[in-house]
Amino acid sequence: MGEELGAKVYDLASVSIEDPGEFDLLGFGxxxxxRKHHRALLDFVNELPEMSDKKAFVFSTSGFRKVPLLNPLHKHLKEKLKEKKVELLDEFSCRGYDTxxxxxLIGGMWESHPDELDLEQAKQFAQKIKKQIEYS
Ligand SMILES: Cc1cc2nc3c(=O)[nH]c(=O)nc-3n(C[C@H](O)[C@H](O)[C@H](O)COP(=O)(O)O)c2cc1C
Incomplete structure (x- = not known):
């Protein structure tokens, strides 16, 4: 996604709350x-200021598929971003190695994921996001 968007990719451990100020589009994953994004990410978003001028997308890897209502997965993060007045463009999820x-005991599930197809779909997702920001 980072390559496709020509974006900087940060590890939460090395990004500060002040950094988001310089970006128009932010991806959180x-x-x-x-059933939630990692606590460190939710805490990070909690500390962000209101950002009504920013657009965002969210993504995740998980053992189980994201199912609206039944297994929403992105609900908490999306709620937090809404509190920050960020405009959410879209969301992406795929399977990740789950232990x-x-x-x-059985060696985990989805060992080879994200796989080539997941990466291709992530790329297509980023292209879609790129179009959305180009035309806005
Ligand atoms: C302690 C723990 C809790 C997890 N809880 C969930 C869950 O609630 N739902 C789900 O679909 N996957 C769950 N998973 C699977 C992870 O989301 C999956 O392995 C993911 O790819 C981990 O990504 P990471 O290695 O980049 O942190 C859990 C994994 C662990 C280790």
Whole structure:
């Protein structure tokens, strides 16, 4: 996604709350833990100022598929971004190697993911986002 958008990619451990100021578009993503994005990401977004001039997208890898209402996965992060008045453009999720709890005993699930197809779909997602910001 970063390559496709020509964007800077940051690890949360090395980004500061002040940095988002210089960007028009922000992407937020992590693995899913207990049906939410990683706590560190949710805490980071919590500390951000209101950003009504910014557009955003969210993404994740998870063991289980994102299903609206039943298994929303992105709900908490999206709610937090809404509080920050960010305009959410779209969201992307794919499977990631999952070794949660008892899955460890059987060697985990989705070991080869994200795979080539996931990466291609992530690329297409980024192209769609790019078009959206070009035409806005
Ligand atoms: C402690 C733990 C909790 C998890 N909880 C969920 C969950 O609630 N739903 C889900 O679909 N996947 C869950 N997973 C699977 C992760 O979302 C998946 O492995 C993801 O690809 C991890 O990404 P990361 O390695 O980049 O952090 C969990 C994994 C772990 C280790």
């Amino acid at each position: 992590s693995g899913i833990y207990y 949660y709890g008892p899955l460890k």
